[in-house]
Amino acid sequence: MATTDTSASPARRINSMHVFALLLVCAIVFRDQLVTAVNSFPELRTGATIFLGVFVQATPFLVLGVLVSGAIAAFVSPRVLKRLLPADEKAAVGVSSLAGMALPGCECGAVPVSSRLMDQGAPTSAALAFLLSAPAINPVVLVSTAVAFPGEPRMVLARFLASLATALVMGWLWARIGRAEWITKKFADHSHDSSRSKWEVFTESARHDLMQAGAFLVLGAGAAALLHIVVPDSILEHLAGQMLLAILVMAVLAVVLALCSEADAFVAASMSMLPLLPRLVFLVVGPAVDVKLMAMQAGSFGRGFVARFAPVTFVVAVACATSVGLLVLGAR
Template structure:
């Protein structure tokens, strides 16, 4: 490439740019394999697994079904983008809305790909994996039970067509198209997230992180809002937040629990799939519940503020 050498020289001429490039490359290279794995598995599920399989194993009692749906989220490796249409299909096939809501929140947060990625991003901190699992699963269960108790069917106003695979079509074509779509969408967020991590490392003065480290409540709120705005894929977010090593673990745990539950892209997708009335009620409540569950998990599993 003609511009490769001038660009490399330009980056190396500035210690700040060199540091930013190193952080960007480190985050992207670490996260990319997990992103690709999640996309491939998500594509297989989209092409070969019907939501009827999940629907058939749900208990008739709604409160028990909410618990099962939360655990069933581990069966859908992939990011939150793929969980929205699956939850919609479950609802279209007669599953209670509380069950679909629980699955929607648990699937992108407790699946094996996300948990392994978290373990790799936080070497030597296995409790972070457990804390993320506990906080995310608690968020899904609490929201499912709250929706079961207070939710209204009329709040879900959007009606979509079927997303099932066309029997006359090729399932491999569906797999390829689903994987391509998810890779382009999630990959773009990974690039943005890696760039944001690099910017946060080199542009934000060190004293701000030192101030946040000493003001845990403020740090929790900042990281929660950052998770909503950055809208990272759940398969890559751990690598981004792990780079902010100057912050305690608890605010970073809040980022990991809030992100897969509520962010700007999810709000838009939920508004399109379930209606604006649903999103307007569901997103703010999920934000508060996710923060509370993450903090509780942090204190129980991490042993307090770290």
């Protein structure tokens, strides 16, 4: 009687790397047709130029960020951060907020790190402050902002101060009114699983972050190009004359686009028709609260947490960005 072989290896799953490779091959094979189609329409040619400009400028910072993020996942344990935190909770919020400067990476990588901090006994308020500061004030993000806004060093300073203020305010708010029961679940992160080598952790983390962040970079560059094609200059000029409306529109756009913090400065810089202040709001709100970040937080901490944390973070980020922007940038 024939028996069924149950030892056969499972079918391979198609992942984001396969899709990316397929699209890249298609672009190479049909290059001539694509170039002809783009050159046939001036609008498409303009959009392609803007897309490539944003993408090419942002890619080096994105790659650097994911490499450092992968190294942190493999070689840096949250136990090190926890040992550095003061016993006083309010002081711990301040230290963890500033610690974000030393750990480059996008907001996607900050979620598991903050979760591990909580698991190892760090105050929840300090872990959440780190969650908000790490993707917004680290050196990679600040340097990318300086490159995206040449001749505007105050933009870098304003982004640093507003993002740090957002992390501090949210951390101190949680220390005062936060409740442990609002966090209903946490996922188990295996970055430091002893069964995996550090090199395996590094390569897997870097590959995952690159594909995820790269997808959002493509989305952001495409959105910037689409805005220049679809939205007439007259509308942007009108929006530029309505500062409050421009701030609200850019804040909502930051939530919806869900860009990586290592590349969002180049998208904001492409919107040159708008004053600096609304674009600063875009840069501060994005790493603090957007749709992909809310989805990750829901998976890590529960939907009830997101329902309370995200709306307050949005209001605090807009308020901090606007206040700091008016002080540092003026009405620009």
